[in-house]
Amino acid sequence: MFFHGIHPGFRLSRIPAIAVACFFLFTGSLFALPDTRGWIHEKSDLPLHPDLITGTLDNGLRYVILPHHTPRNRASLHLNVQAGSFHETDSQQGLAHFVEHMAFNGSTHFPPGTLIHYFQSIGMSFGGDTNAHTGLGETVYHILLPQADADGLEKGLLVLSDYAHGLLFDENEIEREKGVILAEKRARDSARYRTGQALRRFLLPGIRSNERAPIGKKAIIEKGDRAELLDYYNTWYRPEYMMVILVGDVEPVEAESLITKHFAPIKARAPERQIPEMGKFQHKGDAFFHHAEPESGDVSVIIATSRMLSPRKDSIRSRKESLTLQLGSMLLRHRLSDRLSDPATPYTRAVAMADIQHETILSTRLVAISPQDKWEASLSLMEQELRKALTHGFSEEEMERVRREALSRIDRRIAGFSTTPSRKVADEIIRAMNTPRVFTSPEDDKALFADFIENMTAEDVLEAMKEAWGDDHRLIAITGNTGIDDHTALSRMRSVWKESTAIPVAAPDMAEAAIFPYLPEPEKTVQPLELISIEDLEFATARFANHTTLHVKQTDFEADTVRVLLSFGPGRAHEPEEWPGLSLAAPALVNLSGTATLDRPALARALAGKGMSVEFSVAQENFRFTASARPEDFSELMNLLRHRLLDPSFRTEAWELSRRWAEQQDRRMDSDIAATMQHMAPSFFASFDPRFSRPKASEMDEAMRLAAENWLAPAFRDAALEISVVGNVNPDLVIEEVGRYFGDLSRSPRKEKIIRPLSFNQGARATYWVATQIPSAQIRIGFPTTGLEPMEESRGLSLLARVLSDRIRREIREKQGLAYSPRSFHQASSVYKDYGGLYMHTGARPDQAAMVRKALMDVAEKLKKEGVSEEELRRARDPLMTGLKERFRNNNFWLAGVMAGSVEDPRQLDRVRTLESGYLEITTKDLTRLAEKWLQPDRASSITVLPVGEEGL
CATH class of the missing domain: 3.30.830.10 (Metalloenzyme, LuxS/M16 peptidase-like)
Known part of the structure; x- marks a missing residue:
């Protein structure tokens, strides 16, 4: 939710998830619709961003270019059509969104079935680097170009110009896409969606948008034909309603020339239609x-x-x-x-x-x-x-x-x-x-x-x-x-x-001023015993006498942020056997408690305006504080983390609030297909290991709170610390501040952690039923694989999952129209030896769940028998390699994926050293071998979630 008139990137406060959940009806282009043609800055006393280049072609199409160098050598390219479901006639409800789908199913330069392959061939992933959305007042197509040079822009603009005036609307493709759209409609149907629809009508009676949900009406989608789709497309995809947005590492003059080349020939293809009236209401x-x-x-x-x-x-x-x-x-x-x-x-x-x-x-x-x-x-x-x-x-x-x-x-x-x-x-x-x-x-x-x-x-x-x-x-x-x-x-x-x-209200009692910091300042700054430079990875490791280890990497990836990960103690893998689910309940207890001296509201008041963030979590291998701040506040962030360690709190009232949250989650589980799958699938595939299931609210009594405190407190008090710091900060300053705030703490040496083994639930099937009227099902199939090591094997399995995902998309979505977003992915554990899984997941119609499960298994079996082609390997690997280049310029990657945990597992450093070369060395022969080895139908397990009354699988 953005403030009216304030720069869209300037948020005064984060809107909590509750606002999104309950009032998503107020966001986006929901009322309207003001005339967006022309340039708003020409009618305002507000200054346009000085680096923004705007222009209008002779046909009325507008463009916006902003040179921007993050990420390097890439560009974000968009066709912004300022028309959506609000502009539909009564007989077209859902067709604005239908047109958006058809953009990927055949156009002048890209025959049906070729566009996604084209994106993959130039190093783009479908869904990640290219996508689209339809709203009430807009239809926007997104392309994140892997290269921002003239050739890259040429390729991207060719696609966007086809979207603008070259869609084919092949009748066979229209019929096939209906199943996909109806599957998306099922996927988006939820209690929240239905509530939002009802609330709109109450809060904004008589407003046209109430009857123009972008997903549309089932009957109209089923009857949708080429003539109706063309009518909407030709009427509203007209030059004066379209805008090309380009932000990236581009040369503006060159970009303007290419935009003109591709979009100047576009002409209106139908008579202009008046924008519908919004409607009026008045509450009294x-x-x-x-x-x-x-x-x-x-x-x-x-x-x-x-x-x-x-x-x-x-x-x-x-x-x-x-x-x-x-x-x-x-x-x-x-x-x-x-x-x-x-x-x-x-x-x-x-x-x-x-x-x-x-x-x-x-x-x-x-x-x-x-x-x-x-x-x-x-x-x-x-x-x-x-x-x-x-x-x-x-x-x-x-x-x-x-x-x-x-x-x-x-x-x-x-x-x-x-x-x-x-x-x-x-x-x-x-x-x-x-x-x-x-x-x-x-x-x-x-x-x-x-x-x-x-x-x-x-x-x-x-x-x-x-x-x-x-x-x-x-x-x-x-x-x-x-x-x-x-x-x-x-x-x-x-x-x-x-x-x-009728109850009189008095002025509120004002809270006492919250003072931070309140603990005594450390008496001295401790110098590290050893400073090691990891030159090829460009970070340093400092070891202190009290068993604290610091990793620090200076970057310019986020100019305004330094990120910290403080890890210590045991983790989810070491959860006490007598308290199943404790590791999933513990984070809320810490996060909602503040410190022993300042409860959460008081701590928030004391830190207001600092922009510091600290969150506790329980990872598989350890406890963690994940934190961030402005570089100039780094010293205060270290002091805050010191306070959180030395003055922890495990408040009864915080536990009670988290228990009430758990009650609400439990009730969702009774009637929500997706929530049940999200909760049950990890546990099911992990042979119902209690470390993979959160406790029910009825189990979260005071005894469990005390168990959490007894598990957490010793580590807060005594465990060896590993502190990873990355961002726009001077490494010498980081070493000094860590030495000041953590070098004097009494900490025990690291102990060998005994991890209970974990086994994959092989060859099993489970069906869960929930009491819902929403006609939807979810299916997940898992093949047991291996852990993160050997690295060559897990990397190959990740690529194999991409190949399988592409095959599933083509067969389940595009050919059969059975699902909206079927996918495959691989997960390999770095903690549990030899534990991993290659998964296939999709939604489905309940009465087609068995058919869809069989179709998924057939795709996997066919891949196992046929092997992987060179083209499939290229289409899977090229987008991955594009993403890896981005990953190396991501602070979180270095923080959590490289430095944190390297004390206990130094192999992490070798993994990152060989990340690109390792994937480039994988061959079709390797992937075919992996498919034959791991895609064994008799070892596969599946979990299905259905509405009550449907037959189980």
Whole structure:
């Protein structure tokens, strides 16, 4: 969710997943649709990004070019069609998306069945480097070019120009693609999707977008013919509605010339059609809405307003107005979130949002996720918190926190823009053009808005919040697994609302100031005993006398970030046998607890504006803190990690909150196909080893919390440390700061870790049923393989999985139309000796699950018998090699894939040294041998998840 008018890359705060889950209906091009033709910056007082090159061809087609050097020698290329499902007629619902699918099924220069092979031949992967999406107001085609030279641009622009005016709409391909689209429709169907559809109609009555979900209607898709598809295509894929977006390591003059060459000949192919009217609505008074969704794992409680405004253009004034409103939402969000540390809080997640969408609709909302038996208490609490904020406003301490956070994010945007990946920058430009908003630079954002934020007062925010929320109406919605009928729910909602609004609200008690750091500073900086330079991999290792090891690598991959991984102690592989699932429950206990001195809300207040992130996890081989910060805050980040180690907390209230989350997951498992597969598949293939299953909420009692504390605390207190640091930071400074904050800690020597063996569940079948009305199934088949070593074998299996995935796509998706995104992948363990699996996974219609399973096995058997061709090897390896070049310029790769863990497994360094050469040395003979060796049908196991009532496999 982006603020109205603010540069799309400039977020004042991260929107929690709850906002996405409950209010995805408000994101993207959902209302509309303002006329996006022409250039918005020509009508605004906002400055366009100075490096952005814009142009308009004689036929009206526009282009945007931004020279950008991350990643090097690559370019992100897009055809942005500013028309989507909103523009469909009643008889075309779903055809905008259908047209998008047909772009991959035959065009002037690429006959049916050849385009994906073409992408693979130039080193691109289907789905990763090339894809498309359809929204209400846009259809966008994406190509991440492996080479940004003239030849690479020529190849990419040829494809985009075919998308723009050269689609064939072969009737045989149309019929075949219907099955794929219907499979995608099944895959996207969910309780969340259905709830979103219902909420749209309640919150925005009479708006055209309510009836224009991009996936469309089944009957229209089934009847879709060439004439209807051509009508939509020729009407809306016209030059003035299309835009070429190019961001990358390109020469602008050359790029403009090539764009002109490929797109200037395009002409309108049908009469212009008027953009449909958006519709109107007006809410008055309080309105209540209940949408029962038994397949949801929880209940969503929503308080909202929606009102239509006079159209307003993007301007400095509109951005300042929206900024004020957004800081108010941040303040309210912090209050709602801070209450989670109180066990009496009835909800488990909550968020506040407010924004102006597409110039004409002001939306405000509070959303909370609640257990089934707590929604009434959640509704009452949210109503009172909202009224409390609107009545009494906010304190200066609260304001200072959000000011610091907002200003910090502006500064990080400036520091990090040059190393933001071109695809992400291109996406931001596309969002700006389709909103429409002026695409401004981070530097201009700071010049225009930093002082405004710095001087914003609590009174300014309160005034904006009162105006946004107003007094003319409230929209109160309860959705999800309420367990009651509409009449009962609405009656109880009205009663709760009436009682709550009658309760006076007092100004909130302000929290005490949180002080950090609070532990004594170390008395001295300890020097390492040994400093080893790993010259070929360009990093250094420092060993300290207290058994702490540091790896540090200086990079320029992320200008604004230094990343840290602190690993210690045992891991998931060493989970106590008497406490199954403990390793999967432990991270939330640590992350929700803060420190012993500062609980999570207090710690967040103390660190506001620092942009530091610290998260605890339990990896297979050890405990981990994964952290990041601005380079200038590296010393404070080390101090924060020291505090987390020396002053840990395992709070009862944190455990209780995580237990309530687990309850909601358990309920999802009862009715969600994908959630059940995600939970059960790892355990099933691992012979139901308890280390691969999270505990049920009913098992998460106080005894289990104590067991987690007893397992974690000794390692926090005493275990040897391995600290890996990578980023835009001076290695000498890193060594000094690590020596200061960790060199004096008393730590025991590393001990040999005994790992219980793990065995693959061979030749087994399992079916799980869930109580759902959604006609969908999921199937996963696994062939037992080997671990990460020998490296030649596991690399070959990874390539073999790519070949198998390509065959599955062609057979299951393109030829038979049985599934939307069937795939294959290989997983090899570096921890469990000889443990690995080559998997095939897909969704399916429940009544076709057995047929699809057989089809998957047939593809694998055919590959085993036929072997791998040279063309298949090339199509699998070339995109992989393109990706490897990117990986070497990725901080996380060096952090978690190379340096961390190299103390216990020095072979990691040799693996990275031979990464490219190892894959290049693999031959078709090698892959054919691996297929014959590992694709053994009698050893394969399969897990299927079906709706209740369907016959098992």
